[in-house]
Amino acid sequence: MRAHELPANEAERLQCLAELGLSQPPAQPEPDAVLDGLVRCAAHLLGYPIALISLVGERRMWFKARYGTEVVDCEREASFCAHTILGETLFEVPDATTDPRFATSPWVIGATRLRSYAGLPIRLGNLTLGALCVGDTVPRRLDAVQATLLADIANAVGAWFAHRREHVDLLASRTHLQAQAELLGRLSSETPGMLFQYRSAPGYGGELGFISGQAEHVFGPMAPLQLQGLRAFAERVHPEDLPGLLRTMREAEADQQAWQRLFRVCLPDAERPAWRSGRASPSLQADGGVLWHGFIADVDEHIEIENLRRDKFAAEQASAAKSAFLSRASHELRTPLNAVIGFSQLLLLSHEEPLTPRQQERIEWVLDSAKRLHQLVDGLLDVDRAEPGRPSRFDAGAEADDAFTLLYIEDEPLNTLLVQEALRDRPDWRVLHAGDGRAGLALAKTQKPVVVLTDINLPGLSGLDVVRELRADAALAGTLCIALSADATPGQIERAMQAGFDDYWTKPLDILELAGRLADALARHGGR
Template structure:
């Protein structure tokens, strides 16, 4: 029995589990209902909602099983939690991790297991929704998808529980905050140096602070008998009431205006008024909050400022003249920008150019003014850009990402054309062109890196699929070699993942050195590699390559200062070759069975995909004792078995 190691994020995972406050709680119908439905949908005798704790797995729902928990050391679910993806064991007696597990050899005599991880919103996997049977079963992709959907229902219940706990905590915090806020509001309301008032929906003053009474001249007791309209200057009442109506209609959340209040002695005072409408939780209006600031002094200052209007206009004229004189400064600024900057009129003639044109076009900016773009640009470049010029003159801002001004076309520019408008008419356009050569090179490097496995430097799954598409669309025969390391997990467990990664790099180097220079060597992930070899026209050649792979991989490796021994199981598919497995049509179930494939391999071989066929053949090599190969059956018969040492 192999016990699942702890995940790297185990502390965070356990923290997330305990924050649910769900362990050792009473059964809940929401979880039991999901378990019952899953049992019915999959015709499964046992369905568990399993939560993996530090030393145990505890069942929130255990349909068909009396036990509420089992030790984590014998838990199937711990393996699913570790991998964070669906775990399917179609026959536990065929899986070295579980064949001697007490839950397999004894009650409940597990033979089939399928567990879908339960992942919280923060990414932590706290357990699984799992199906258990005492007999082996097949489990296809449709069933896997359905199990994932049921797991989503459990995850939703867990999230609802977490949100409820969070809501309770936040409610208590909000209650305390509200009490503090009310105390602060009263302090701020009374002690602020700005006049404050609370006004009801009928305009009556409910509460005012001392500063408000000082500004308006009424005592607080007098104001409580009045409305804001009755103490507002008649000329300002209409505007104030219009704003109030906008607030009540919900068209604005607040408003500010300058208005005059009338004091008891008949004099007026200018104020800056800011009003907000307070609503209850349902959105119904409650009352207004008004903030008032005395601006009488500012109004007097504004009157004085108007007296300087003529003087200011003169200063504006002087400033305009100064701006004209600054044109030379503008030329200097644009000349030092790392871009081509120009102004072009409606006749496509330059009106302004910066110094960058000297470097790119070997022409001084002054000599280009008045010169047409057709004369300046190469004919092919002008033809490329002319439609964009027309769109810019029509008032549209346009950009071309691939402009090559030089004949050698080494430098790439991004040019933007911005319309120039005066009095509603487009009089030309601005040109701003940046050198984006290095950016394009960086983008190209990023695209290339997307096709490379970062650990080994081999082609990744995406690159392999591209290569397979090309091979299958061609007429030449090809072979696929699906390679899986024997005992790699034991090496990882014994020496650590750093040593495992170093070993994978060494395996990648040997595979590259073993196969032909034109072959595609890729890593699918984990310890799985695939070699795509074009031009393999017969089974003998395919077997020779597979034997070479087994032989080279079985040689000892020196990794991290220690000698590591491993081997490989290889599945071979020959497409379009003599006696090869056909790729255009799927292998029938009867032919697969007559060739000796197991039920699992038979299911894999039914896929119309050479990669699936090679994968199935590799599993046959595993069952044959490892460190060997199998050729997928084709029109004739399964290729003879050969070991790496034969």
């Protein structure tokens, strides 16, 4: 046959044969009682010795059912049925020996000695798969009744192939569904939560269509019958959370919107309720019902972590507030004590205007009370009084021929006066003063002091910033820097030491030890 004698939808026709598994004869043909009965009926009803149901493949034609011949298949080009499938009506050859298309066909000149042929196409939808045909070894034609009978049988054969199509599609769909079910089973077993499908109904009368294997983990052990309804799950929800959960589900169903909610469940033998997170999306069905697909996750550990994180944050905030309070309280309480203790000591040491015994006794009472108040403040504020660099004994240190320059940066005039008075009678010390951080840095660059003694809470530039800039200046990086602050909290001391201070002293300052502590600090600093 030439290419133009192929059906217009040849590719689709061959594809359909392949999908039905009918492109070629099976290695082990199995008789089909229905088709075998139909070809037998065709032969006897029409009085033909040969009746066949053929399927025309790309190059060969084979017989799905046959009667009166042992031939299984043949070349497509040599077949009568290849012509039958080109049309939609009866194709008949009364005498093949006189028809140039078939005079040399193996069916005509071979052992079969076929002389006459009549066939109708077998159609499945708009596709022709093959033919139902009858043949005889003598020339003949079908009469009108015979043609009608052949058409009826051809329709029955077509119905068989339609059923075959449905059967193949059903098997493919079932295989696909089984594969999806297996995949869903694997995924649900590995998903840390419960997948579910639920058809809603009034009350608890809904139907659970699917529940993944994690249901027992999410809601606890349940009897198999319990898994068929919603009531068993609802009974596991915490009584305080159940009304809100049901209200959320009802509102979502009324609005045809997805719902999501946190709730607690009461598991058997559990010490406390466990947190769960549920969500589901609705799908309105043709009968008016609502099908929900959802997921319920075990979020108990996540909630606990969030609670711990929140508690930790609150504790840190409280600790920061406490530290800020202690820092402020320490500064506000110690600053006036510094002046009281310091000036009391100066009065006791004054040689220019010596005190009377009675005055000296009263000043000692003031000094003793101030020191006890100092101890009370430290205890009240829970301050560690072990200050860095505090000497274990009084040591005035070795005096140099030239006076040491001390730069004191302090914005409180009384504190400044106290340090100046404490070192006024010490020729080995020269005291410079700056009232803020910027002025102190300027003096340090011009005077090159041996020691920089600075408060922390300064206007403008803080004491921490001052020491950082000193350390960044090559000419001043080695200067002995000591913090003198009323803030005695450990956090402030740590920040100061990290900023670059060599030592940290706290107020109130014992002026009797000031010179000795300076000498001790210089000795340690010079020994580095």
